Amino acid sequence: MIAFDAVIREVQGLDAAELARWIEARWVLPEHAGEGYVFHEVDVARIHLIVELRREFLIDEEAMPVVLNLLDQVYALRSRLKSLAAAIATLPPETQATLRSALKAPP
């Protein structure tokens, strides 16, 4: 668990107003705890990513929601695919083989 100020110190070139804006825009979703926010590792990694997208990839704040939204969809879909794969792995081998050949066959 990491506090707001600690995040500002850890992430180079990030200022408080910027981070507050990102939270407001829901690009970053820290937890609310008492008066302030607490950040988890995933949030800090995401902040690093947004900083990199801004500084290195020159994605401006107008375009950022498009990028993050697509990124989140990719990760969400990958997560669902993983659980689908896990579910398939529990099926009988014949069923798995049927699936495999159906997926290989041309539509």
Add this chain to the structure above:
Amino acid sequence: MAARNPYEALGVAKDATDEEIRRVYRNLAKKFHPDLNPGNKQAEARFKEISAAYDLLSDKEKRTRYDRGEIDESGAERPRAYSYQGFAEDGPGAKYHAGEGMSPEDLDDLFSFFNRGRGAAGGAEGTIRMRGADRRYGLTVEFLDAVNGARQRLELAPGKSLDVTIPAGVQEGQVLRLAGQGGAGIGGGPNGDALIEIRIAPHPHFRREGDDIHLDLPVTLAEAELGGRVNVPTVTGAVAMTIPAHSNTGTVLRLRGKGVAGRGDEFVTLEVVLPEGGDAELDAFLKTWSAAHPYDPRRGLAS
């Protein structure tokens, strides 16, 4: 992977300007950034290579030394400061999956793909009844709320919040299950559950070990030597406690039943604190007193 000549790695000429190098790096990084290519090992390896090359060539001093042959490309590769990818897919990253443009239900409904598939193939009815998915959330609660119980509001998604009853004595990492508060059921199936993992914020003074509470309590020299009654904070408010005469720093006193949810005890560790800034009268007294009453508190220490 063997390190490559950084100029070759980026595909720039030896005399490329800083501006050119930065432009080329940015273009390549956009293509190969691992967080934009989840699960693609080749992209990840390529990104490592180009960022190591850029690290070297974007630093004037390092670049000059490399050109003179004083350093080589090895060792330029440094670990990335962060990886979003590692979190993004599951567990902690799940809260970001329900982006603004997408309802979480769409994602839960993997079966809607199947139904669509069947429809397209001219297939039959395809009525599937299925329980909704469970959803995981994290909730950080204040130390005293975790000990005494509380109600707390948890924001699940924009405009959707849930009041969670924190039971007294909840443990770090404990998962509360709220029936029916997860993903919507499919085809009339029941909703999934919300699973709320509790994290407990530390307290500035209290520590918790199981059902017991521990507290360091500063006392005066007189209170330790002569004993006395002092007020001691507990998780349910201050209580009066008697300090026996001839107590010391490290003396542990027990307040029965003042632990977590009435189950454990509070253990109070005394800490003798001398008056701030010294005291002339005490100094004068100790000079005569210590000469007549020598003792060695360090005799137990191995030399």
